[in-house]
Amino acid sequence: MAASPMEQFEVTPIVPLHWGEIDLSFTNASLWMCIVAASVALFLTWGASQPRLVPSRMQSLAELSYTFIADMIRSAAGTEGLKFFPFIFTLFMFVLFSNLIGLLPPILIHPFTVTSHIIVTFALALFVFLMVIVVGLWRHGLHFLTLFAPKVPWPMLILMIPIEIVSFLSRPISLSVRLFANMLAGHTMLFVFGTFVVGLAGAGGVLSLLSVAPLIAITAVSALEFLIAFLQAYVFAILTCIYLNDALHLHEHH
Amino acid sequence: MDVESARLLGAGIASIALVGAGVGIGLIFGNYLNGALRNPGAAGGQFTNLLVGFALCEFTGLLGVVMGFIILFT
Numbered sequence: 001m002a003a004s005p006m007e008q009f010e011v012t013p014i015v016p017l018h019w020g021e022i023d024l025s026f027t028n029a030s031l032w033m034c035i036v037a038a039s040v041a042l043f044l045t046w047g048a049s050q051p052r053l054v055p056s057r058m059q060s061l062a063e064l065s066y067t068f069i070a071d072m073i074r075s076a077a078g079t080e081g082l083k084f085f086p087f088i089f090t091l092f093m094f095v096l097f098s099n100l101i102g103l104l105p106p107i108l109i110h111p112f113t114v115t116s117h118i119i120v121t122f123a124l125a126l127f128v129f130l131m132v133i134v135v136g137l138w139r140h141g142l143h144f145l146t147l148f149a150p151k152v153p154w155p156m157l158i159l160m161i162p163i164e165i166v167s168f169l170s171r172p173i174s175l176s177v178r179l180f181a182n183m184l185a186g187h188t189m190l191f192v193f194g195t196f197v198v199g200l201a202g203a204g205g206v207l208s209l210l211s212v213a214p215l216i217a218i219t220a221v222s223a224l225e226f227l228i229a230f231l232q233a234y235v236f237a238i239l240t241c242i243y244l245n246d247a248l249h250l251h252e253h254h
Numbered sequence: 255m256d257v258e259s260a261r262l263l264g265a266g267i268a269s270i271a272l273v274g275a276g277v278g279i280g281l282i283f284g285n286y287l288n289g290a291l292r293n294p295g296a297a298g299g300q301f302t303n304l305l306v307g308f309a310l311c312e313f314t315g316l317l318g319v320v321m322g323f324i325i326l327f328t
Contacts, residue, residue, distance in 0.1 A: 006327065075302070174313060181316035184323070235309035238302065 005191040009116055009184070029120075032112040036098045043097075065093070069237065076241035080248050087131075091124065092237040099183060099229035103222065116183040118176060125175035128240050136247035147250050175239060182232050186225045193218045261326055268322035275315020282307045 013025035047062025055063060069089050073081045095115060102113025115121055136144040148164040149157060193214050200211035286304045290297035 072302075174310075177317065177320060178309060178313040181320045182312070185316060185319055231305060231309065235306060238306060239309075242306075 005188045005195075008110075008112075008187060008191060011117070028110070028112050029114060029117065032101065033098070033114050033120075036094060036101055036114055039101065040093045040097050044093075065089075072234075072238055073241050076238055077245040077248065081241060081244055084244060088237055088240055091128070091240060092233055095124070095179065095236050096230065096233035099233060100226070102183065102187065103225055103229065113183050113187055115179055116187060118180045121176040121180045122172070124236075125172040125179075128175065128243065129172040132243045132247045135244065136250075139248060140250060144247070144250070147246060150251060171239075171243060175236060179232050179236055182228055186221075186228055190218060190221055190225065193221060265322040265326040268318050268325060271318020271321075272315045275312055275318075278311040278314070279308055282311055 011027045011029045013023075013027045014031060015026040017024045017026065043058075044062050047058045047060075050056070051059060066089070069092055070082070070085060073085055073088055077084070098114040102111055102116065104111040133144075136147065148161050148168065150160060150164070152160055196214040197211050197218065200207050200214065202208075282304065286297075286300065289300070
């Protein structure tokens with residue numbers, strides 16, 4: 001009985017709701033998004049309860065995440081970017097926690113990685129992209145369009161402007177596909193190694209002893225997946241800051 | 255050749271894109287280590303660029319994997 005590695009990404013409705021032809025069911029994806037949001041809120045409120053000057057462990061963790069993102073925004077987008085701190089912090093914590101919660105072992109629960117679906121990551125990336133455009137137009141008006149015209153001699157501009165426009169339009173796609181593909185590939189690989197362990201262990205004889213090898217591989221890949229979860233959340237957040245920096249300060253040098 | 259076999263072959267060929275990702279990631283980290291061993295004080299400041307460069311490089315390789323998945327499952 002071989003389950004396909006893609007079955008863990010199936011979205012199944014838990015509470016079917018239909019409004020005419022529109023399917024608004026509360027699915028397992030919705031449930032795990034609620035769990036992610038609740039765990040982020042729990043993590044931060046637990047860290048902020050009973051604050052002391054010499055912080056306790058949970059308070060240290062919460063303050064660590066706060067200063068980490070604040071430093072990142074200040075270095076990538078300048079002090080003006082700090083106005084966007086709540087948004088970027090929310091984005092980072094949501095992506096990080098949904099990546100990590102998807103790595104929980106399937107014991108008693110069926111964890112679901114919210115960010116392993118392109119529609120979720122595309123919604124986040126599209127929001128970032130539209131926000132960057134709105135911020136740029138609000139701040140600079142139509143002068144924002146000089147973002148596509150770097151200071152080069154005018155014959156090169158004819159080539160540079162289409163290149164700049166295409167690279168700008170590819171930003172939401174690259175942001176979303178990067179996160180989605182990393183999560184998809186990682187979890188699929190874990191599943192495939194799992195089937196190796198089960199297959200070898202069930203084959204009997206010498207092969208059952210060999211099933212330790214894919215088990216060690218799963219442990220190593222899980223460690224790598226934890227690193228990738230942090231890294232992808234960090235990269236999503238820092239690229240958002242870099243795009244914001246482009247919108248806030250058009251071509252100014254630091 | 256029927257569609258199913260063609261799909262499997264297509265997905266396999268699409269995964270060759272990861273060769274480029276591997277080479278690129280090796281280049282980025284190798285150059286970072288090279289520079290960090292020559293100038294350890296300046297290494298910390300470039301760590302952010304290292305991670306961003308790694309993610310961008312990995313992304314182009316994973317585009318190939320995603321194309322493979324699309325070929326295989328749709």
